[in-house]
Amino acid sequence: MAGFIVIKEDCINCKACEVTCKIRNEVPIGVGVRRRQVIEIEEGEFPNVTKKFVSMACMHCEKPFCEIACPVKAISKRADGVVLNDKDRCIGCGYCGWACPFGAPQYPETGDFKGIMDKCTYCVIPFHQKDEAGNPIIRPAEPACGTDCTTGALQKQGDGGLMKKVAAARKM
């Protein structure tokens, strides 16, 4: 099923996932959309400090709240688990943004798709969902961030081998 494994202990906050996401999906610069973002969480007081880094994007939830919240049924979950938004249907109401616990839905501030929701599509659909001829672009469910992460902290779900190895090593 579509989804991501994020091993926060292994994330170095380099943002390679953000870059490969932008390139693969041709998400425009300066419209206020970053489908994936690495979040930094600092806690404690000097010198007892901790920092965690977590790469965040749409989690392709088993039961997506965004899908339930959408009044025009623009959001749907495919059989393979990928949650997609049909930009032709989307009215930009922002309910999905309220419903999502991860803040994944984003709304371009400018450009052709101003106000229309955009989020991670598991690299299935780029920012522009149609090609020049108007045909929908549907690509294999192979997210760039899931294979390109430098340290392997971010993986697409399904590659369970590493997770087991990590768990064994850390006696989790």
Add this chain to the structure above:
Amino acid sequence: MAEEVKSIFDGIEVSRRTFTKATAALGAFVAFGGYPTKHFDRLIETAGAQEEPEEKIVHTFCGICSANCAVKARVKDDMLLELSGNSEDQISGGVLCVKGYAGRNLLYDPDRLKYPMKRTNPNKGVGEDPKWVRITWDEAFELVAGKLKEIKDRDGPQAIAVVSRPKTWQKHFAKSIGTPNLIAHNNTCYITHEIVWRATVTGKGRPWTTDYSKSKFILSFGWDQPGKAKNVQARDFIEAKRNGAKVVVLDPRFSVTASKADEWIPIKPGTDLAFTLAMINVIVNEELYDKEFVEEYTLGFDKLDDFIQEYTPEWASGITDVPADTIARVAREFATTRPAVVATHKRDAGGPNYANSWRLSHAEVILNALVGAIDREGGVIFERTPKLPKFGEYFEIPSYPESVKGERIDGLEKFPILYKTGKASFPTFVEGVLEERPYPIKAALFWKYNVLAFTYTSKLIEALKKLEFIAVIDILPTEIIEMADVILPDRTYLEGSGVGVRKYFAKYPQVAIKQPVVKPLYETKGTSTILIEIGKRMGLYEYFPEGTSGKSWNEAQLNALGTSFDEMKKSPTGIWSDKKPFVPKEEFGTPSKKIELHSQVFEENGYDPLPAWAPKRDLPSNEYPYYLIVTRKPFEKMTQSQNDPILREIYPENRALMNRTTAQSLGIRNGEYVYVESRAGKIRVKAELTEGIRPDCVCVDHGFGHWSKELSVAYGVGGNDGDLIPLVTLDEALERKDPSLGACMSDVCVKVYT
């Protein structure tokens, strides 16, 4: 005929195919506010392609940093779609770092230098419009070669400086002219480590391979390669953590590595040497060292034993701000949890940051030797490299003119060990040019060095104004072109060819090739082609005989490995390997063939043979109360990546990291612009407040503060840390008896105000 152009982006004149694509890409660039983001497939279609083009993978290697990770480029109809790692390569391990993935943006950067140009405004300086006029390559070559020849004949070859990383063709070009002045940035980078390894272990360079994934204890003195996203080292470090390695980090700043560590010790800047000396004291006195390794492979242990007695943990505690029992405990854990390693790379605490950094680097070598971590798995490893032909011998080049051995403008010959490395010094180059010591410099050829790469940039500008002629070979219109007379546009690594021996991780010999992933854009030419042509037109035919070319040199190297460029191109991996098992070295490159803890080479050259304690240079004062620390964000490649719009969206500008309590005492709020000022200069950057830094430190990210208006994304963003760093002077380094001429890159204090 020269044609006047208003902007250097005008008048792209390339083949029709590339032209259509380039303009289509530029169209998309305009439409989406800064970056060609449209689906490249569709661009091809609008360009009128008849049939659906095939997608292919081109094997090459990355040129962003010197790791040269082997890369797989996804290309469709001569358009680069994406870059990814080549899993056959020991360095890349099948992935790239963030900078590597962003490499495509450099290739398609609309600000690129596109054709040769000459200056028509004789007045040079910051903000002065050079009034560029487009010229042909022929005219450009005539101009550069003519001017360099004129100056060489009139003032002598030493009056010409070739300012470039000491790469094969650049070295050959400088020596062919007869100038001793090949000027590079080495003493601002990793030179301390190289000098120490040369004197104590190798007799030549330093090892680059580290085997962290097999380490059980990793000790870092400011080493933060995971936080800088150096691919192989970051991956190996995380792998070590997965395998349960213990990590202790000493760093005034809570680095990414520190955040992964079992223990973070926020040591006082520039005092790591005291900590290491006390560690050695404990390890020696409690006999915790690897006795077999020390006896078999090292020399001078008795002298070390005597030397180290005064450096007790109690003594070090007063200097470092770290309790004595913590120092003793870390020493014991380090020595008894093997394989253990002191991790180093370039600008960690042992890099040329402080006046005592070379001593720290020496102490780090001693620590690694005491736990048997030198050329042993889990430690520091000498890269296994294949035997390749020598450049000069292969091309049957006659010996270079005697003048190449003359006095250098950066005074390097006064540092005998450093001189032998063939490296150079930026700060004393600037000093030399300004003071005309030992002679005036009249012309310079810059290869891909940005003004911002130097410290104390205003001094450099002053120095460059004294020159009669400056030619620049570069990719982007950085600040240096404001001072240039002629611009020769270079190709990016994605358009060039080359042979890359694996160094940053090479447990067995391995070689990758670089080949153009797309047809070179615009009217650019490769570096070797440019230098050979200038050399020939200067009349230096004997040094550039018929058949001398980048291509033939690539071929020669590959032929020596029993392969060829064509064969490598057709290979399913694009990699040549000789997968022989790793056999640890039994002998080293010193006069005694052993690791010389007490260095004869240092002693003979008048330097401390053991790393006696010495403090850093600048200490906090009433006027400048805070230590300066400089680091680099993982997605920045020094001063070369700031024009990348994706990276600027992720991290718009650099900041001054400050302790929250300190900032509050100064009335500084998070995100507010502040001035950071040192005795050299001041910059204006945003303050970022954190608990993860010592209250007496301020940390600035490197690479920002571009003032070239031709850089449409990087222009005016952030501040340049180099403006805060005073030039290290020749006399100062000589008086300090620092064999590395370390540039004291963070050995300065600052004040902060709004």
